[in-house]
Amino acid sequence: MKVTIKDVAREANVATSTVSRVLSDNPRISEETKIRVNEAIKRLNYKPNPIARSLAKNKTRILGVVLPNEADDLLSNPFFVNAMKGMSMYAQSKNYYITYAFSKNKENELENIKEMTQSHLVDGIIMLRVKENDESIEYLKDSKFPFVVVGRPENPDEILWVDNNNFQAMYEVVNKLIQKGHKRIGFVGAIKNLNMSKDRYKGYEKALEANKIKLDQSIIVYKDEFKESEGEFGCRELLKNEDLTAIIATDDLLAFGVLKELRSNKIKNIATVGFNNTQLAQYQKPPLASVDINADKLGYKAAKLLIETLEEEDKTNTNRHYIVKTEFIKRDSFM
């Protein structure tokens, strides 16, 4: 029924070890037998059994991904699906498989990770978002299990990660606003102590500085969560400054709230920009300009980094990362 390496060996009149060598492109094998074996393989339609191979090599070629399960994020944020797609694309090209686990809630993410590392099923793990003081990352680091993080971790030492240049992205957006003539640009952020938040804030700060615009703490607000309602509140606070001409939000959800608040105040002349280029951005009133973070590329590069690390001989180089370009998506709210 199912054809194994033995059948191929018999068919080609060689030992199984020879077939195995042909399979792995071993150099010391004669052209002649290589051809003979390959013909046998084709004739029998032989496919190596990855399970047996995994057992012998102690490597599975399977990568694990733990996804958050909160409906909000997963559905409204194209980030996840896009990142998954990107990872899958690279993995497939390298004959790796990916298995996803949705963690039931925030609390048991570490649980899921532990299970994965101890499962003997995955060679490495990709983490799709970084929390501050991320215990999952701490755990992975301590356990020496190969992993890569999407999003620059707090302490990137000896961690493989992929991220956008959030500083640069924000710097450029604010610059664009300034070039449009804006001088009073409000800032709405959330969860201050995320690396991402810090970087975007710094980008804001430096762009103002580079343009000789004085930083004004009264038009900078931070909220607790990346939620539309928080954006509304934030905007309300900012509107106490009547000279505001633009508002930059560090996330689309916040920006949606800003737009909502502006609408309910019948304000039509304050430019607004968000981050992540969420699906819904284009459907806002007015359509929201946003910074696309290229999630598929983030995923792609994450898988690449992980697989490269898994396959390289000396594992000392544990400190690499990729930066993925962002793209400003101009829409009507940028005015």
Add this chain to the structure above:
Amino acid sequence: MKVTIKDVAREANVATSTVSRVLSDNPRISEETKIRVNEAIKRLNYKPNPIARSLAKNKTRILGVVLPNEADDLLSNPFFVNAMKGMSMYAQSKNYYITYAFSKNKENELENIKEMTQSHLVDGIIMLRVKENDESIEYLKDSKFPFVVVGRPENPDEILWVDNNNFQAMYEVVNKLIQKGHKRIGFVGAIKNLNMSKDRYKGYEKALEANKIKLDQSIIVYKDEFKESEGEFGCRELLKNEDLTAIIATDDLLAFGVLKELRSNKIKNIATVGFNNTQLAQYQKPPLASVDINADKLGYKAAKLLIETLEEEDKTNTNRHYIVKTEFIKRDSFM
């Protein structure tokens, strides 16, 4: 370093086969040794190696899912992510893993499926959408590879599937419209020969019939694709009938187009209902009423059906299916 069944056997002073028996809850094993072995397992923090187990049992406990890669579907339609979540949830509860492959394009879906069936890696496959004359399904059926389909296939014989009752769902929606007083209800569908299309159309037909409303072909249009633009064209055709008071679309994307066309004609008194309860439905002008198909449950049940089939002794019962309830989500467009 890594602890195997041998270590446990040594620790508990038994043979590896005994440990294996304890692991698999074999009945003929004394309480005493069971306890001893379990203690050893705990002491050594032993986790069975699923790869070795797979090789021995010739079963991997891994399910394969092939996803379409077209940005449209995958991102705008919450169906996929929700279904994936549902599948993942059930699989995890049964200690199964799921591996996803994004097919590069429609053409190579069959390619992906073939690869999966021959990979020796997955025990079964879940198909996430049915085309008409689906060659992937034909292939899977012919190859006797275990699989389940989300969406009732054309010829459901000897196929495991999960779906909504599309007939019923449509019947009820149209009934609701009629009860609201609507008598002239336009119908916009696409891809007529999909089972889903046929069922929804029949629901429409029967609901009219049950309410003694005469079927009028001139207010029924079919387009080529589930796209917003097709919805617009469809609506334009329907509007030739000036007495229309409601339009039912078999998909949210079509309904979006309908709403758009209505808006651009400044028509505000035609009720509209879509299907799938897409993320964007609530953001339409007016917010679109839609039928939620409970995608997570579809995925959950699909995984359940597949796993149950994989685990049952006699494989003769290849003809089961689940029906997942739909839910009408009322929004302003339902008036």
Add this chain to the structure above:
DNA sequence: TTGTAAGCGTTATCAC
């Protein structure tokens, strides 16, 4: 009830 040993399909080590 428990142990022995063969077997799952590969790869890797060691001969020749």
Add this chain to the structure above:
DNA sequence: GTGATAACGCTTACAA
């Protein structure tokens, strides 16, 4: 260059 054969970690007859 190629072939035997042990080994990977587990399950499962078959024995005892």
